[in-house]
Amino acid sequence: MVRPENTPRQRPGEVPELPEVETIVRDLRRLVVGSEISETAVVKSDLIRGDPRAFEESLRDRQIRNVERRAKNIVFHLARAGTGPDRLVINLGMTGRVLVQADSAAEPTHLGVRFRLADGRRMLYQDVRRFGSLELLPSEFWERRSRGLGVEPLSETFTPALLHRLTRTSRVAIKTWLMDQRRVVGIGNIYASEALFRAGVSPRRATRRLLRRQTAALYDAIVEVLNEAIAFRGTTFLDYRDASGERGGFVRRLLVYDREGEPCPRCGSPIRRIVQGGRSTFFCPKCQR
Numbered sequence: 001m002v003r004p005e006n007t008p009r010q011r012p013g014e015v016p017e018l019p020e021v022e023t024i025v026r027d028l029r030r031l032v033v034g035s036e037i038s039e040t041a042v043v044k045s046d047l048i049r050g051d052p053r054a055f056e057e058s059l060r061d062r063q064i065r066n067v068e069r070r071a072k073n074i075v076f077h078l079a080r081a082g083t084g085p086d087r088l089v090i091n092l093g094m095t096g097r098v099l100v101q102a103d104s105a106a107e108p109t110h111l112g113v114r115f116r117l118a119d120g121r122r123m124l125y126q127d128v129r130r131f132g133s134l135e136l137l138p139s140e141f142w143e144r145r146s147r148g149l150g151v152e153p154l155s156e157t158f159t160p161a162l163l164h165r166l167t168r169t170s171r172v173a174i175k176t177w178l179m180d181q182r183r184v185v186g187i188g189n190i191y192a193s194e195a196l197f198r199a200g201v202s203p204r205r206a207t208r209r210l211l212r213r214q215t216a217a218l219y220d221a222i223v224e225v226l227n228e229a230i231a232f233r234g235t236t237f238l239d240y241r242d243a244s245g246e247r248g249g250f251v252r253r254l255l256v257y258d259r260e261g262e263p264c265p266r267c268g269s270p271i272r273r274i275v276q277g278g279r280s281t282f283f284c285p286k287c288q289r
């Protein structure tokens with residue numbers, strides 16, 4: 001079921017979710033692991049958590065050892081120099097982008113931070129609306145914070161049994177519950193709607209009232225939709241770009257999201273849009289119970 005070739009419509013207000021951040025992280029791993037940051041310039045200091053001058057200073061001559069994703073955060077592992085902090089954590093907020101380019105390329109507008117790499121390239125953090133953040137901190141601090149976040153849906157820890165158990169205590173609607181980062185991380189507005197459609201579960205159903213077969217179907221749908229979206233390098237929406245500045249290709253595979261009034265790909269009934277927690281939910285009232 002592929003969305004017909006047309007100009008992707010774009011809804012404002014959507015933020016990068018797990019597949020978009022994972023796509024960027026995989027690109028960055030390929031592009032910058034092993035590179036050394038020679039100089040850092042903070043252009044928009046409100047993006048930095050902590051002191052911007054100390055941020056610039058601490059990043060001088062630091063090697064990038066690895067890049068990983070935790071929830072919707074991009075986590076750079078830096079070689080430790082002396083006792084300096086060794087995790088650079090970037091959260092893209094709504095409109096953040098991390099781009100890697102040659103030194104000769106024209107810099108984008110809305111530049112937030114410029115990292116010069118010792119090999120002559122630049123890694124740039126760009127953010128139009130500036131809801132994103134960059135923070136340098138010791139690994140132990142980061143790990144403590146990371147333990148407070150919910151389970152990674154693509155990890156081995158996440159199982160149908162765990163999802164069922166986690167859903168037992170909540171009265172909120174399952175769509176809203178899925179977006180709560182304290183339970184399961186990385187699922188936002190787009191993939192919550194898509195996973196619920198694939199699972200045949202109504203977004204309005206009270207979380208703790210889901211039957212075991214429904215949480216099992218939802219587990220499968222979450223894992224499937226996230227993996228598929230990663231394979232297509234994420235969903236194109238207003239501001240998302242991967243590390244090369246390209247748009248994601250998953251937008252044409254969305255089955256219900258942003259398709260209000262269009263026929264359901266399974267039964268042909270019109271897709272409905274409702275608002276839950278201030279966000280649009282798209283679903284088929286016939287297929288989702």
Ligand SMILES: [Zn+2]
Nearest residue numbers: 264267284287
């Ligand atoms: Zn339907």
